[in-house]
Amino acid sequence: MTDAELPILDVPTAVDEVIRTRRTSLLIDPDDEVPAELLSLLIELATWAPNHKRTWPWRFTVITGDARYRFGEALASVAEREGVPPEKVAKLPTKYARSAAVVLVWVAVDPQPVRAREDRDAVAAAVQNLLLAATSFGLGNYWATIPDVLDEPTRHFAGVDGDHDLVALVYLGWPTGSAPPPHRPPAEVTWLS
Template identity: 40%
Template sequence: MSDFLSIPAEARVVLETIRARRSIQQIYYLPDPVPQEYLEMMLEAANWAPTHGQTEPWRFTVFAGEARRALGEKFAESYRLGTPPEAFEIAKYEQQLSRVWKVPVWIALGMQVGTNPKIPEWEEVAAVAAAVQNMQLVARSLGLGTFWASGMPVRHENTARFVGLEPPHKLLGFLMVGYPATSWPEGKRGDWREKVSWRLG
């Protein structure tokens, strides 16, 4: 952060939170429950994401506690439905059943489509992604890890209907949320200066 010592302290805190955000894979979470008020704070932050035309396309469904059992069953069913018979593996089916117990909270990332015909779908995807980023940053500030899961079983139309999303509305995956079981991982990015062109004056 030495490059930014001259900017206001509040801005430096925001930047440091952004730099410290990490994707924590599902095998690295503690079983400890996440406080309800923490989840509500994350969802409040999501609700302030930029949204063209004020469509606010994000729709979330939160699974925790015993509710994860039905979610795991749906993941497994979606894996079976979305896998050709010759590629189906019982071990992978069972992994879908059990994976939900590895993370205390799963948030379905839904997107409403077509609420304003003037808004292209890619902008709605961008709005949901911005909402998810807001959640991840607040989660980091609370000491929580997150991971955006986007594999076939978690996006399958069978899973989408389970969380209340009928076509044309879409399921973009699930955000896993929990306390990391390991030390916070180091991040790495290339120098931003190598990715920016300036055209001034």
């Protein structure tokens, strides 16, 4: 097939718009609740991510309401003795109340290294599904992480054991504004034929 014979590749407008305009800022109303039914749907859509060996390795912890403050306080109580800088410790008690909901996304770690890598990749794909679905429903969202020294207290707060690793901390809420999308450099691609 020559270049002249190639079909025009039209990306469906809705898909293109959701991918390119995903709201990746914390310009969201922390007091405007996200309905539990919508949070449940977002999580269900996340689980449609590809998973090579069908191990279904994702686990979710949803934090809303006053639990957002309890989570921050639990981390702050450990952060200082773990050497987290005082200015960051001071922010922790209210940090997770910046959005109406926080979703912790975990991977159940397989003891086989190859399977563990594949499962973590599957959970990362699930996070992307969650973010894109949230955008399609008009929610602002932000993928964050926590410092390694706070892994254990996060597991303890969420009630998960040491066989789980945190892949993402996702802030969700109704937007109060928008930020321009960050510049994306062209992809580095090697074409082989």
